[in-house]
Amino acid sequence: MKAEIISIGDELLIGQTINTNAAWMGQELNKIGVHVYQIISISDTKDHIIKALDEAKCRTDLILLTGGLGPTRDDITKHTLAAYFSSKLIFNQEVFENIKSFLSGRSIPINEFNREQAEVPENAKIFQNKNGTAPGLWFETDGRIIVSMPGVPHEMKALMKEQILPAISAFFITPVILHKTILTFGTYEARLAEILTDFEQSLPEAFSLAYLPKDGVIKLRLTAKGTNKTALTKRMEHTISELYRIIPEYIFGTGEDTLEQIIGNLLKHQGSTLSTAESCTGGRIAHLITSLPGSSNYYIGSIIAYSNRIKEKILNVDPSLINNHGAVSREVVEAMAQGVRQYFNTDYAVATSGIAGPDGGTIEKPVGTTWIAATKHQKIISKKFLLGNNRNRNVRRASLTSLNMLRKLIQM
Amino acid sequence: MKAEIISIGDELLIGQTINTNAAWMGQELNKIGVHVYQIISISDTKDHIIKALDEAKCRTDLILLTGGLGPTRDDITKHTLAAYFSSKLIFNQEVFENIKSFLSGRSIPINEFNREQAEVPENAKIFQNKNGTAPGLWFETDGRIIVSMPGVPHEMKALMKEQILPAISAFFITPVILHKTILTFGTYEARLAEILTDFEQSLPEAFSLAYLPKDGVIKLRLTAKGTNKTALTKRMEHTISELYRIIPEYIFGTGEDTLEQIIGNLLKHQGSTLSTAESCTGGRIAHLITSLPGSSNYYIGSIIAYSNRIKEKILNVDPSLINNHGAVSREVVEAMAQGVRQYFNTDYAVATSGIAGPDGGTIEKPVGTTWIAATKHQKIISKKFLLGNNRNRNVRRASLTSLNMLRKLIQM
Secondary structure (H helix, E strand, O other), X not given: OEEEEEEEOHHXXXXXXXXXXXXXXXXXXXXXXXXXXXXXXXXXXXXXXXXXXXHHHHHOOEEEEEOOOOOOOOOOHHHHHHHHOOOOEEEOHHHHHHHHHHHHHOOOOOOHHHHHOOEXXXXXXEEOOOOOOOOEEEEEEOOEEEXXXXXXXXXXXXXXXXXXXXXXXXXXXXXXXXEEEEXXXXXXXXXXXXXXXXXXXXXXXXXXXXXXXXXXXXEEEEEEEEOOHHHHHHHHHHHHHHHHHHOOOOEEEEOOOOHHHHHHHHHXXXXXOEEEEEOOOOOHHHHHHHOOOOHHHOEEEEEEEOOHHHXXXXXXXXXHHHHHHOOOOHHHHHHHHHHHHHHHOOOEXXXXXXXXXXXXXXXXXXXXEEEEEEEXXXXXXXXXXXXXXXXXXXXXXHHHHHHXXXXXXXXX | OEEEEEEEOHHHHOOOOOEHHHHHHHHHHHHXXXXXXXXXXXXXXXXXXXXXXXXXXXXXXXXXXXXXXXXXXXOOHHXXXXXXXXXXXXXXXXXXXXXXXXXXXXXXXXXXXXXXXXXXXXXXXXXXXXXXXXXXXXXXXOOEEEEEEOOOHHHHHHHHHHHHHHHHHHHOOOOEEEEEEXXXXXXXXXXXXXXXXXXXXXXXXXXXXXXXXXXXXXXXXXXXXXXXXXXXXXXXXXXXXXXXXXXXXXXXXXOOXXXXXXXXXXXHHHOOOEEEEEOOXXXXXXXXXXOOOOHHHOEEEEEEXXXXXXXXXXXXXXXHHHHHHOOOOHHHHHHHHHHHHHHHOOOEEEEEEEOOOXXXXXXXXXOOEEEEEEEEOOEEEEEEEEXXXXXXXXXXXXXXXXXXXXXXXXXX
């Protein structure tokens, strides 16, 4: 059973909006055994929408559209679908009540644009949108399903999760597709490929392996297709245990795990606390850690010491260390880690000091030079990394490298 | 002149990777007057790549492929293109030298996988990749251009910027497309649409307006198409000045401006300094501010006070305020802002305290309740916001709302 995702909106084509919706939908469809054949982003025009629908109907059983359902004049999907099915728009009282209740909950007065959103194609099944004013629309035509959803990510996601995915599972019979992802950190793609040459060649026919590198993390994605779920699952488990045998030192997690999650779980388990002192990463590490619900149980806080004065004043870094070794040095980053750990009275601490760029590099310490320290009480580890010449990438990589160093320290 | 972007990789279809490449390419192509007709994400299979190429050739003059050029076995684009053009792969010494020099610069030993990357289709023009091992490939066929690039974002971007975009501009004659984006903050989409009803109806034929809401920012994108750049530009300027006349209180910038950039420029201009005290936003504001090169000139640092103890100890918040009003209150957030400003001795400070969720809400203070304060010396403004029930969205919205409040204070 194949599906196609059609994302509608000129903002996607001119790159003003990144198509995060399609990625999320691909993930969710995959989980229920729907094979996404392709994803296509098209313009906000009637002709393009109709052409895309016609083409998609020839190759797939399920077409999911997002976008163009808003209250403004550039939103034409609903009218186009009504025309496509030669259906007319009728006022739907239930949709109108939902719009009124949504808006009143946010103290927003209803207006004529919202009232028009209660008009829906006569042949559509309606999915009420609890998080916005445009309902989801479900059309059945020649055994195929066409679904239209708003493009606002959290509205689309709630509609999919709560109503549309269950409806798809009920309508179609789907095959078994298994994906397992093993997460690695600490080496580079070509080196991993070299180590895994024999492993890849001995993979069963139904299996495939992909390498997905990002900001230092390399995801290894194993895919298995078949009909016998039990046999496939068993084979997958065996394949994964092989990977753990071959590259144990690089694997830090699986699936959607993140370094911040793994650290959070370890700290919760130990009942330990953490603080951070960030210079070059400027709050990125704190942001990653606090993105998790419940992080206030182990994460006490952070000092973002962007100026040397703060490194000295709050983190108690001896000014002579900065004078003698520079702010980007083993001595200073270790002092920062110890300083913040003592200041916040935590079990663990991590500190960063580096030259994120684009300015500030020297021949001795080029842009990308980053010192990271992780400490647990009296124990401290620190290391220098040469990351690269792009500021934002350096910040991302330094943050993940810090978390990986902390993880290793916790697991020592 | 129309272009199509083909993004290759199963990771896009199963949603493991978000297609940021296509958005960036769309933006860059648009700037040089290339109209991106559609963006399509397809699987890592020979058949699908060939089908997509055949279809794209029927409707566009320029096809840009990314992905599938890596050193591993799942990378098949190069072989597929060679087969598509009935061309053979030949070893290219120049490419090999580039690979060797790239790897040696990172102290990575060359291996057989990398050596194979030096084999390129005989009919391709080569663009050397300074940031990786896979070169860009440029094919000319029946007056159409097909370009293949690696999928690693920073490799693709450097190749496009430095070599491929200039080559496209040299090869094609392109029409005039103007995009101008006006950035607003502080109201919601349907309300803006209502205010702008007459404005929209009086737009010239060649103009269109789109609303792009995200995390509280609503981007208004004006597009104009034509042949006479001077006339179009003049008309665009007039249209934009109309917008500034109608909604001055909501507009904070244009184009790719961000609140953190605007604040950075204002602070630099004034020679003022800034510090932050973040509770619910957990480092997100600091991360946004320090994402800009040169931010160390005005941004001194931050206290991320995730625990009440830190609010009292470092920020000097009177414990009785927390006891009497709760951590999420006007009294505490104002004390945090004043505390951090005095502690870091800065001109400005911003503080946040809120219930990001999913837990911690009460009937009186539901999840999403967020207090924000901005201060300049003795002057302080603060406000309560009811954001919503999604943790990460709350953090994003609270961060941008804080920056907008700070911007208004600076511009008062």
